[in-house]
Amino acid sequence: MILFDFEYLRPETIEEAVTLLGQQAEAKLLAGGTDLLPNMRIEVVRPSHLVSLAGVAPDAPEEMPDGSLRIDALSRLSSLENDELVERRAPMLGAAAHSVGGNQVRQMGTLGGNLCQETRCLYYNQQHDYQFVADCYKRGGECCYPFPGNDDETCWSVFCSDLAPALIALDAEVEILGADGQRRQALEDLYSGDGMRPLTLGPAEIVTAIVVPPAPAGSGWGFHKTTLRGGLEFGMVVMAVALRLEDDGQTCAEARIVLGAIGEGPLRPRAAEAALQGAILDIETITRAADEASDEINPLPHHGYTKRYLRDNVRVYLRRSLERALERAHGA
Numbered sequence: 001m002i003l004f005d006f007e008y009l010r011p012e013t014i015e016e017a018v019t020l021l022g023q024q025a026e027a028k029l030l031a032g033g034t035d036l037l038p039n040m041r042i043e044v045v046r047p048s049h050l051v052s053l054a055g056v057a058p059d060a061p062e063e064m065p066d067g068s069l070r071i072d073a074l075s076r077l078s079s080l081e082n083d084e085l086v087e088r089r090a091p092m093l094g095a096a097a098h099s100v101g102g103n104q105v106r107q108m109g110t111l112g113g114n115l116c117q118e119t120r121c122l123y124y125n126q127q128h129d130y131q132f133v134a135d136c137y138k139r140g141g142e143c144c145y146p147f148p149g150n151d152d153e154t155c156w157s158v159f160c161s162d163l164a165p166a167l168i169a170l171d172a173e174v175e176i177l178g179a180d181g182q183r184r185q186a187l188e189d190l191y192s193g194d195g196m197r198p199l200t201l202g203p204a205e206i207v208t209a210i211v212v213p214p215a216p217a218g219s220g221w222g223f224h225k226t227t228l229r230g231g232l233e234f235g236m237v238v239m240a241v242a243l244r245l246e247d248d249g250q251t252c253a254e255a256r257i258v259l260g261a262i263g264e265g266p267l268r269p270r271a272a273e274a275a276l277q278g279a280i281l282d283i284e285t286i287t288r289a290a291d292e293a294s295d296e297i298n299p300l301p302h303h304g305y306t307k308r309y310l311r312d313n314v315r316v317y318l319r320r321s322l323e324r325a326l327e328r329a330h331g332a
């Protein structure tokens, strides 16, 4: 892999990394590098400095006094899919981590890098010099190849993180460290929904941890990722569902549905969620909600999948994911 020249910096603390990022306008943070380095290779990004987190060791996942689970953003995906505490307290996160790429990617890739990965587009993720000559809008050029009607502020590249839908469904929060100190916000708010600038993070801000609240009694989850080849692949559609039942074991107290890989950020079909809330959960209600979500969302066609195909995928697999979540809420 031949790369352009850049400076490599290896701070020993996260605080030092924040300072270094703030000192260089063209610096990029490097965690596992499984997303950033391929993007540097095709020169989608050309940082002048890489601020590597290789010298900072992650803390182990920890149960907090309020019952929430705190997970270091530097945790490798392979450590999450095999962690006993994560399996017991947030099994959907382990399932989502297991679905990422292949074992080599999961051994290197981190939780923070997964949540902050670049959006993807068949045209963007190419070595431009042999595919075509002109750069697209997102690369600073003057056209959009798949969507020629878009203007220079509109990019419909898709956000393919597998962990973001799962963690948003679990209502996770994210801890962020910047020059002004630490803040905590809903993970959902990390995403702008803008393909040009998909994250709301400042240039010298680092995601340091994820906090997952405790799951109340009567909770259940469902996770599904469709890929073309079944493995070693970014999602065609990713879906994560978290249901909570009332004490009667039938009425839905809360439903959170998050769809990934079909928008510039994770999507929530709010009308479908609202239709479930307060309803008796049976196969008819669940089927109606999945149909409603499929009609409500407007999936971006991407990587060869048509809008209609993606809608059908959501209709079928969301129903199955909701059914599985209901089974789990009943203890199955």
Ligand SMILES: Cc1cc2nc3c(=O)[nH]c(=O)nc-3n(C[C@H](O)[C@H](O)[C@H](O)COP(=O)(O)OP(=O)(O)OC[C@H]3O[C@@H](n4cnc5c(N)ncnc54)[C@H](O)[C@@H]3O)c2cc1C
Residues within 6 Å of the ligand: 028, 029, 030, 031, 032, 033, 034, 035, 036, 037, 038, 073, 074, 077, 099, 100, 101, 102, 105, 108, 109, 110, 111, 112, 113, 114, 115, 116, 117, 118, 160, 161, 162, 163, 201, 205, 206, 207, 208, 232, 233, 234, 235
């Ligand atoms: C073959 C292959 C298959 C893949 N398959 C999948 C897949 O199925 N699903 C999927 O979700 N991903 C997939 N990926 C993408 C990527 O490997 C994973 O998302 C991985 O978790 C990224 O983590 P990383 O630590 O390697 O990120 P890096 O490459 O180090 O960083 C990615 C981006 O996030 C930023 N960043 C990293 N850490 C932080 C932080 N703590 N705070 C703020 N910004 C940060 C970096 O600056 C960079 O812009 C795949 C990659 C490859 C090469």
Ligand code: SF4
Residues within 6 Å of the ligand: 120, 121, 122, 123, 124, 136, 137, 138, 139, 143, 144, 145, 146, 147, 154, 155, 156, 157, 195
């Ligand atoms: S959708 Fe975005 S990344 Fe893809 S070609 Fe258009 S501007 Fe470029």
